């Protein structure tokens with residue numbers, strides 16, 4: 001791939017959607033030029049590529065733009081999938097998309113209102129924590145029955161979900177760690193200590209400050 005063929009990834013380190021995109025890009029071996037942004041100071045070229053202004057955004061050399069994290073994952077893994085992350089998707093596409101929908105809508109809804117309760121008017125933090133916990137409990141049960149959410153091995157569903165479970169834990173790690181979710185705790189901790197996670201969590205200065213693309 002020549003330099004000019006390399007896609008541009010607009011990203012924000014702490015965003016769980018951007019994390020799942022970076023995880024899939026790394027797993028696929030697909031190289032990109034990463035541009036770190038700050039959500040409070042979005043660069044013009046980023047907004048020009050995708051006016052909705054959410055990260056991640058992948059800008060391809062042919063001018064097309066992918067601005068949904070799951071589509072970035074599917075694009076990268078569609079190019080190369082050496083660890084068979086898409087096995088679950090090939091087996092049951094509808095089922096996987098349904099689970100991603102529930103994660104990105106219902107679970108995220110409760111996560112936001114639990115973790116960032118002060119940003120909302122009149123939300124009951126504990127109620128949203130408990131509603132999120134219903135998902136976590138279910139994932140713990142599943143992880144007691146099989147090695148991964150995706151089936152016998154970690155795959156698309158796991159790496160799409162893990163960054164959000166990490167966020168849920170960060171809201172109150174003492175409470176989270178005290179829950180009787182042994183399989184979920186092991187699954188999350190293995191991820192947090194994995195080379196795969198470390199590799200996508202390096203800190204970069206914002207592109208607006210440096211003007212430099214990061215070879216990612």
Ligand SMILES: N[C@@H](CCC(=O)N[C@@H](CS)C(=O)NCC(=O)O)C(=O)O
Nearest residue numbers: 015016017039054055056067068069
């Ligand atoms: N559905 C989008 C959601 C992406 C998203 O909401 N990202 C957040 C950051 S975690 C964002 O960019 N928010 C815009 C803002 O805060 O201005 C996706 O899956 O890519």
